[in-house]
Amino acid sequence: MKTFLFTVLCGMLLAGQAMAQAVNTLPQVLDSKVKSVQIAPSSNLYLPPIYVMGSDDVLNITFDYLDYDVHYLRYSVRHCNANWQPSVLVPSEYVSGFNEADITDYAQSNSTFVHYYNYNFTLPNADMQFYKSGNYLLTVYEQENPEKVLFQARLAVCENTVAVHVDATSRTDVDYNDRHQQVSFTVDYKQGLIADPYNELTAVVSQNSRLDNEVYLTRPFMVSPGQVTYDHNRSLIFPAGNxxxxxxxxNLHSLNMGVERVQYFEPYYHATLRVDEVRAASPYLYDKTQHGHFTIRNAESDYSATESDYLVTHFSLDCDRMTGGKIYVQGAFTQGLPAADCEMHYDQPSxxxxxxxxxKQGAYNYQYLWVPNGSSVGQTGPIEGDKYQTTNEYLVKVYDRPSGERYDRLxxxxxxxxxK
Known part of the structure; x- marks a missing residue:
């Protein structure tokens, strides 16, 4: 018993020391051979990576490693607070068994010019069950070299003990059916579940799974018996985008949506996309999209995970040279962020x-973001335009930390x- 207490106390001390310095927990791929990282509920690829405790659903994690040889990999999870900094909990408090395990489900690509191994696993699983709700940082690394991290990603575990009702409207506190959308939401809970809503709760609001313009709220607009309301908050007014x-x-052998031509130049297929136009001054045009998500699919195979090839995909945007910032391609395939390898570069001749x-072969949603110098927040207005009619996905997560609690519960x- 003394040994156990000593271990727990040491773990808490180390966790507290780690909290003294901010940890980079942003989703990122650290090995260029890792591609097509996806985390989603097995029931719906387009839902956010949130596992509801006690449900029959699981989170499916899949990715490719581009190589002829198999690499033996492991994964670990780390509990984080609402702000995505590591919590003070030790692994034995938030998962059963160990907080790391081998990835044993993998398969070699078949009939593709680019050779890769497709890896797949689920959470929770027989080796790892979640004890605590909240945010979790997933890390994948080499089995023989834990210091060689391939990528890290985010997922969440939810108790689902409150009902969160979200509304979004183009009739905002700054304009009316113009360039913005305003989010409001209520949290309905059973009496006694939340003792002090004004000080216990943290709400996080995201638009289309983007992380660069995510909003954190620590004070509700109004509290009534059994209900907390967040409304008329300037932080909840988002540029509408497009x-x-x-x-x-x-399909590598016929025309595809948005593709000018597909050609093979050893060692890759190349997909030259149709030249995109700036839409800022164009009228709104409805299109049924997946709010930035992507799907791996080969129309000529029943085994898309291992029989889809990789293509060098050429994006181009017809746009006058812009100064004072950078343009990025953004979508779920860029980890929801304006990333360095997705930066657009101006080509003078064209x-x-x-x-x-x-x-990888599939169906992709994307947009162009303008990021001014000195800022990390992308703007849709300069290239895509901000149209109040746009259908956006607004996700609200509500965390609770009662007095005396050591972590943020989702x-x-x-x-x-x-x-609209």
């Missing part, structure tokens, strides 16, 4: 911005698809 652009590379990315979440 419907995501779409491309498909599901008068276009271009970016080349190695993408007690509920809600999603709204709209904005």
């Amino acid at each position: 419907e995501y652009r779409r491309i498909e590379t599901v 008068g276009t911005y271009t970016c080349d990315m190695l993408l 007690i509920g979440y809600g999603i709204n698809y709209g904005g």
Whole structure:
């Protein structure tokens, strides 16, 4: 018993020391051979990576490693607070068994020019069950070299003990049916579940799973018996953006949506996309999109995970040279962030911005973000335009830390698809 207490206390001390310095927990791929990272509920690929405790659903994690040889990999999870900094909990407090395990489900690509291994596992599983709700940082690394991290990603575990009702409207506190959408939401709970809503709760609001413009709220607008309301908050007013652009590379031998041509130049297939236009001054045009998500698919195979090839995908944007910032391609395939390998570069001879990315066959949503110098927040207005009619996905996660608690519990979440 003394040994156990000593171990727990040491773990808490180390965790406390780690909290003294901010840890980079942003989703990122650290090995260029890792591609097509996806985390989603097995029941619906387009839902956020949130596991509801006690449900029959699981989170499915899949990715490729581009190589002829198999690599033996492991994964670990680390509990984090609402702000995605590591909590003071030790692994034995938040997962059963150990907080790391081998990835044993993998398969070699078949009939593809690019050779890769497809890896797949689920959470929770027989080796790892979640004891605590909240945020979790997933890390995948080499089995023989734990210091060689391949990528890290985010997922969440939810208690679902409250009901979160989300609304979004184009009739905002700053304009009316113009360039913005305003989010409001309520949290309904049983009496006694939340003792001090004004000081216990943290709400996080995201638009289309983007992390660069995510909003954190620590004070509700109003509290009434059994209900907390968040409304009329300037932080909840988002630029409306535009419907995501779409491309498909599901067939290598016929025309695909948004693709000008597909050619093979050893060692890769190349997909040259149709030149995109700036939409800022164009009228709104509805298109049914997946709010930035992507799907791996080969229309000529029943085994898309291992029989889909990789293509060098050439993006181009017909746009005058812009100064004072950078343009990025953004979507779920960029980890929801304006990333360095998704930066567009101006090509003087063609008068276009271009970016080349190695993408697996499938259907992709994307948009162009303008990021001013000195800022990390992308803007849709300069290129895509901000149209109040746009259908956006607004995700609200609600965390609770009662007095004396040592971590942030994720007690509920809600999603709204709209904005009109």
